[in-house]
Amino acid sequence: MSEIAGDRPGPLAAPIALPEWGVASLRKLAILAVLALAWQAAAVWTAKPILLPSFTQTMAALAEGLLNEGLVSSSWTSLSVLLKGYALAVAIAFLLVSLAVANGFARETLRTLISMFNPLPAIAILPLAMLWFGLGEKSLLFVLVHAVLWPFALATLGGFDAVPETQRLVGRNYGLRGPAYVFRILIPAALPSIIYGLKIGWAFAWRTLIAAELVFGVSSGQGGLGWYIFRNRNELFTDKVFAGLALVIIIGLLVEGVVFRALEAMTVRKWGMQR
Numbered sequence: 001m002s003e004i005a006g007d008r009p010g011p012l013a014a015p016i017a018l019p020e021w022g023v024a025s026l027r028k029l030a031i032l033a034v035l036a037l038a039w040q041a042a043a044v045w046t047a048k049p050i051l052l053p054s055f056t057q058t059m060a061a062l063a064e065g066l067l068n069e070g071l072v073s074s075s076w077t078s079l080s081v082l083l084k085g086y087a088l089a090v091a092i093a094f095l096l097v098s099l100a101v102a103n104g105f106a107r108e109t110l111r112t113l114i115s116m117f118n119p120l121p122a123i124a125i126l127p128l129a130m131l132w133f134g135l136g137e138k139s140l141l142f143v144l145v146h147a148v149l150w151p152f153a154l155a156t157l158g159g160f161d162a163v164p165e166t167q168r169l170v171g172r173n174y175g176l177r178g179p180a181y182v183f184r185i186l187i188p189a190a191l192p193s194i195i196y197g198l199k200i201g202w203a204f205a206w207r208t209l210i211a212a213e214l215v216f217g218v219s220s221g222q223g224g225l226g227w228y229i230f231r232n233r234n235e236l237f238t239d240k241v242f243a244g245l246a247l248v249i250i251i252g253l254l255v256e257g258v259v260f261r262a263l264e265a266m267t268v269r270k271w272g273m274q275r
Contacts, residue, residue: 053239062243078224085144122147147208148201159193
């Protein structure tokens with residue numbers, strides 16, 4: 001009884017556990033911080049801002065561009081065109097894949113088209129697009145559809161082919177045919193592959209659009225983000241060029257980390273189809 005109650009150690013407080021998405025976000029922030037420090041150190045060491053502006057100079061140019069130089073409107077011009085082409089390509093791909101599922105000849109036709117056009121860089125057909133559709137949004141939409149259509153169709157068709165036969169039999173036993181069979185059996189079962197295809201299609205579309213705008217850049221009377229980069233490169237505003245490139249990366253990270261992560265959380269992660 002020599003032990004005093006007040007001296008007894010109390011129960012240890014349970015450590016605060018961050019959610020999985022919070023841990024992943026902290027890791028990404030740490031990686032970005034390390035990259036920013038390395039960038040800053042390299043710029044200070046080279047001491048040639050015309051070739052490699054520092055991270056702080058680039059962020060200052062980015063803030064100036066967003067506030068005073070129309071970088072927001074340029075970004076929205078690019079994104080609006082991208083969303084149109086992306087949605088059109090996804091719709092066409094779903095139609096082609098649905099036909100391929102229902103018909104053997106259509107399947108072989110789609111596989112042949114994918115083998116022909118998927119390796120063809122979208123920017124390589126830009127001269128033809130300019131010849132056929134002129135200098136404007138139609139040319140950009142044409143190359144965007146080409147950039148997204150084939151990789152997304154390939155991923156979706158692969159996902160449909162991987163659906164277990166038992167699930168297919170369940171759909172047939174319930175009398176599902178045509179679009180009902182695709183939307184109620186194949187798409188839910190192949191959703192991880194479809195989302196993966198959407199990610200790949202987004203990345204291809206984003207880089208294709210920036211590359212196309214670097215060539216002629218004008219869409220509906222306005223210059224896009226690629227044109228902002230090209231214009232400042234001609235004027236040797238390297239910090240603004242890096243600011244435009246940084247914004248391309250930031251938008252890509254936001255789409256990947258917010259839009260697609262939310263889509264996965266609401267579907268394949270929630271249903272236990274993906275870790």
